[in-house]
Amino acid sequence: MVNLKSRTRNILLITGGLVLVFLLWFFLDIVIYILLSVILSFVGKPLMWALGRIKIRNFTIPRSVTAFISLISLWLLFFLILRFLVPLLVKEFETFSQINFEQIFSSLQEPLSRFFSFFSRKPVEITNSTFIELIREQLDNQFRFSDLNKTVSFIAGTVGELFIGFFAVSFITFFFLKDSTMFRDAILLMVPTEMEEKVGKILDTISYLLRRYFLGIVLEMILVGVLYTLGLTIIGIEINHAVVIGLFCGLFNIIPYVGPWIGVLTGLSIGLALNVNMDFMSHTLPLLGWMTVAFLLVKVLDDVLFQPLIYSKSVKAHPLEIFLVILAAGSQGGVIGMVLAIPVYTILRVIAKEFFDNLKFVRKITQDLDKIEKNDHPFIIQ
Secondary structure, three states: OHHHHHHHHHHHHHHOOOOHHHHHHOOOOHHHHHHHHHHHHHHHHHHHHHHHHHHHOOOOOOOHHHHHHHHHHHHHHHHHHHHHHHHHHHHHHHHOOOOHHHHHHHHHHHHHHHHHHHHOOOOOOHHHHHHHHHHHHHHHHHHHOOOOOHHHHHHHHHHHHHHHHHHHHHHHHHHHHHOOOOOHHHHHOOOHHHHHHHHHHHHHHHHHHHHHHHHHHHHHHHHHHHHHHHHHHHOOHHHHHHHHHHHHHHHHHHOOOHOOOOEEEEEEHHHHHHOOOHHHHHHHHHHHHHHHHHHHHHHHHHHHHHHHHHHOOOOOOOOOHHHHHHHHHHHHHHHHHHHHHHHHHHHHHHHHHHHHOOOHHHHHHHHHHHEEEOOOOOOOOO
């Protein structure tokens, strides 16, 4: 009888979980807005805490005011970052618009012919027209601008969605900052009274782990971007070009395992394009070699030091476990799946530990969660 009740409970929990997953997928846009708001509220919480400690005699700043100041400060910070980066990006695009790509193909013609001839019995001859036809064919397949109305409608729709998203995220973030228990209380309202304590514990643990993970991701992006910028500047790349390449490498680094290599290829492509007027064999090729060395040094440092701390220790999971989860998510969801793999897996592990701890497999993959102590939570939701 006990086994029957336990089995029925597990079936109901699994069914409820599947229904929840379907609802999350159906309302994906709203879920994304809420997740972004939660992340922003995490970032703004230290400022909220500092403003709340300000006291003039018996007067303290109301939480609504501190929430508004924190929200404005966050958007102001993002605006200042964009104010610094946008001119650099615009200058880079202006530089690229003046590049003669046929000259790039001409400079690559001889070394590529030698490279392919090394693996072929017959000499391989590569011409500019081969490159140009290939590039044009790929662009025609990827971008079709024949229908101007569709293009204009797409741009207008995108701008509208961005405006709605900005307003929604700002509105939700304000209330998350004002009432830090709102998200927690809203979820607890939907669970039975006898399960409130267990669900509350789940929310606290998830909040702690995800806060550590997102903080680590942001820190890793900054460190990797700065190191790439410094390395490229040392080998002779102009500072504005080095900053742009470092920015791209830092942003791509958010994609686990694959992202850093995308950043490296992007950086090498920019380096090649910027030195198209120089002799390839005597100048461009050695420069690309030094760029590769700089990229690899930062990549090794990231793999050995940064990523193990973020992808493994921050969410209390084994590195191989994390790798397999990211691999599975990438095969099913592509780049977006890889980015979301660790946060989603962390949430599922915490839930499984509380509700399915009787299963040996669940106990095995969640054993490191037992090491989390209450005093480890710096800004835990109470």
